[in-house]
Amino acid sequence: MIRFVDVHKSYRVDGRDIPALQPFSLEVADGEVFGIIGLSGAGKSTLIRLINLLERPSGGTIFVGDTEMTALAEPALRAQRRRIGMIFQHFNLLASQTVADNVAFPMRLAGERDAAVLRQRVDELLARVGLTDHADKYPSQLSGGQKQRVGIARALANRPSILLCDEATSALDPQTTASVLDLLAEINRELKLTIVLITHEMDVVRRVCDRVAVLDAGEIVERGSVIDVFLHPQHATTKRFVNEALPEETIGDEAAFARVPGRILRLSFRGDATWTPVLGQVARDTGIDFNLLAGRIDRIKDMPYGQLTLAMQGERIDAAMSALRKAGIEIEELRP
Amino acid sequence: MTTHAIHATPILQALFPNIDDWGEIGHACIDTLLMLGGSLLLTIILGLPLGVLLYLTGRGQLRPMPKLYAIASLLVNILRSVPFIILMIVLMPVTYFLVGTKLGIRGAIPPLVIGAAPFFARLVETALREVEHGVIEASQAMGASLWQIVRHVLLPEARGGLLAGVTVTAIALVGYTAMGGAIGSGGLGDLAYRYGYLSYKSDYMLVTVALLIVLVQLLQMLGDRVVAYYGRR
Numbered sequence: 298m299i300r301f302v303d304v305h306k307s308y309r310v311d312g313r314d315i316p317a318l319q320p321f322s323l324e325v326a327d328g329e330v331f332g333i334i335g336l337s338g339a340g341k342s343t344l345i346r347l348i349n350l351l352e353r354p355s356g357g358t359i360f361v362g363d364t365e366m367t368a369l370a371e372p373a374l375r376a377q378r379r380r381i382g383m384i385f386q387h388f389n390l391l392a393s394q395t396v397a398d399n400v401a402f403p404m405r406l407a408g409e410r411d412a413a414v415l416r417q418r419v420d421e422l423l424a425r426v427g428l429t430d431h432a433d434k435y436p437s438q439l440s441g442g443q444k445q446r447v448g449i450a451r452a453l454a455n456r457p458s459i460l461l462c463d464e465a466t467s468a469l470d471p472q473t474t475a476s477v478l479d480l481l482a483e484i485n486r487e488l489k490l491t492i493v494l495i496t497h498e499m500d501v502v503r504r505v506c507d508r509v510a511v512l513d514a515g516e517i518v519e520r521g522s523v524i525d526v527f528l529h530p531q532h533a534t535t536k537r538f539v540n541e542a543l544p545e546e547t548i549g550d551e552a553a554f555a556r557v558p559g560r561i562l563r564l565s566f567r568g569d570a571t572w573t574p575v576l577g578q579v580a581r582d583t584g585i586d587f588n589l590l591a592g593r594i595d596r597i598k599d600m601p602y603g604q605l606t607l608a609m610q611g612e613r614i615d616a617a618m619s620a621l622r623k624a625g626i627e628i629e630e631l632r633p
Numbered sequence: 634m635t636t637h638a639i640h641a642t643p644i645l646q647a648l649f650p651n652i653d654d655w656g657e658i659g660h661a662c663i664d665t666l667l668m669l670g671g672s673l674l675l676t677i678i679l680g681l682p683l684g685v686l687l688y689l690t691g692r693g694q695l696r697p698m699p700k701l702y703a704i705a706s707l708l709v710n711i712l713r714s715v716p717f718i719i720l721m722i723v724l725m726p727v728t729y730f731l732v733g734t735k736l737g738i739r740g741a742i743p744p745l746v747i748g749a750a751p752f753f754a755r756l757v758e759t760a761l762r763e764v765e766h767g768v769i770e771a772s773q774a775m776g777a778s779l780w781q782i783v784r785h786v787l788l789p790e791a792r793g794g795l796l797a798g799v800t801v802t803a804i805a806l807v808g809y810t811a812m813g814g815a816i817g818s819g820g821l822g823d824l825a826y827r828y829g830y831l832s833y834k835s836d837y838m839l840v841t842v843a844l845l846i847v848l849v850q851l852l853q854m855l856g857d858r859v860v861a862y863y864g865r866r
Binding site: 349351375376377378379381383385387389390391392393394402403405406407451455461 | 771775792
């Protein structure tokens with residue numbers, strides 16, 4: 298578990314303190330994929346660097362497992378850092394070393410000298426990231442996606458319990474991004490690794506994260522399970538991120554809705570509710586009519602979900618609504 | 634000075650009438666190469682740590698120490714701003730103290746090293762600054778100590794720049810060794826000064842200059858090759 302307690306951070310610039318992160322507390326559970334999303338300058342790269350203390354907080358305490366990171370002296374901190382892997386937007390590989398030597402590097406830093414042990418572990422890691430044939434190449438001979446795979450193999454070398462991803466897919470094209478995210482999800486599942494990632498793309502959060510925190514100008518403005526945040530974004534920044542990732546198909550804006558008679562409802566389906574023909578059944582049973590105004594259907598990580606905005610007309614709308622709720626559908630009334 | 638003079642073929646004799654002992658020129662070449670090799674080695678041994686120190690203690694670097702940086706930087710600048718020929722004369726007592734003579738190859742090496750090491754240290758500092766910050770940050774995240782970062786990240790990653798720096802320094806040292814000739818350190822510069830300048834034997838001057846050009850060319854070519862082979866891939 299990673300725990301921030303009343304942590305804040307400001308930078309001293311020309312004798313003045315410039316706040317980068319407002320005081321916050323946050324917990325990341327073991328084995329989850331936790332996303333931190335924000336625009337550039339929101340403070341997300343500062344936040345992720347607080348975990349391995351590449352950035353020191355101006356106040357508050359940070360725990361990784363039972364260890365109070367903020368209380369550690371240099372040598373103990375270095376030992377802890379070896380148990381936290383990190384990958385970067387620009388990969389940060391050693392240009393002068395081969396792929397195999399890059400992957401072996403953290404083990405060598407940790408004092409492993411046995412060539413056979415190193416070789417075996419490097420082979421194992423390169424097999425995991427699908428780069429077995431590239432062991433003797435130099436980073437400059439690899440594509441961006443391959444470089445990030447080397448970064449992942451390197452980060453896993455010392456068998457960490459936590460992996461930090463600093464905009465790990467931001468320099469990659471969409472297809473490569475998808476394959477790197479799949480790899481991260483696989484590592485999370487198979488190695489039970491806790492992953493904290495920062496990104497400015499909601500799509501990254503949607504594909505791999507279990508929970509998300511939205512950072513806006515140094516402040517966590519929203520947090521929760523990814524599906525809740527996607528279905529019911531509260532803060533303006535969150536809404537913008539959600540809409541960028543999954544634009545709603547709609548007949549028009551609020552003004553267009555005004556021309557439609559009936560009560561306007563937004564129905565959110567998730568998981569099992571998406572598999573049953575519940576809307577049709579309820580409409581037949583209660584004799585209501587509905588008119589679709591907007592909607593989206595997608596998956597969040599492994600969970601399918603849908604969201605429909607519709608205008609409902611008929612005598613027994615309340616009965617229909619309670620039947621829908623009973624079937625596990627969330628309803629927001631946009632216009633009673 | 635050779636005891637058995639080596640006499641030239643008639644053609645060479647016609648071209649360079651004043652040069653009656655080519656062996657002396659060969660001897661001077663060897664002296665120059667010895668001074669160059671010895672001083673280059675010592676310059677690297679002294680200049681590399683000094684350059685690393687300048688890099689590490691600089692503003693915003695891994696171990697910022699403004700006062701230490703200011704002192705080291707000032708020292709480097711002072712040594713670099715004194716023209717070498719003057720530095721050599723100023724350093725004579727120090728040279729005598731260090732090697733017991735002010736003359737010959739041994740007497741030339743201390744001023745050469747003291748003149749070139751600060752220059753090389755600046756080149757080292759610049760080369761290290763070229764190493765991407767991200768790579769250093771990544772190694773910190775992996776739990777590397779400062780020494781591990783210097784030894785296993787900074788120096789290997791800056792290898793191309795460092796080798797280019799060695800080449801530039803070697804060529805600067807060729808110039809310095811030639812100047813050393815003026816105050817009796819031997820080598821090609823000494824030959825050019827004594828025969829070419831003081832005795833008006835301009836053919837000596839011509840041969841010496843030609844040999845120095847060849848030496849510099851060879852060093853640059855060698856340096857470029859080494860940089861291309863070991864530099865960033």
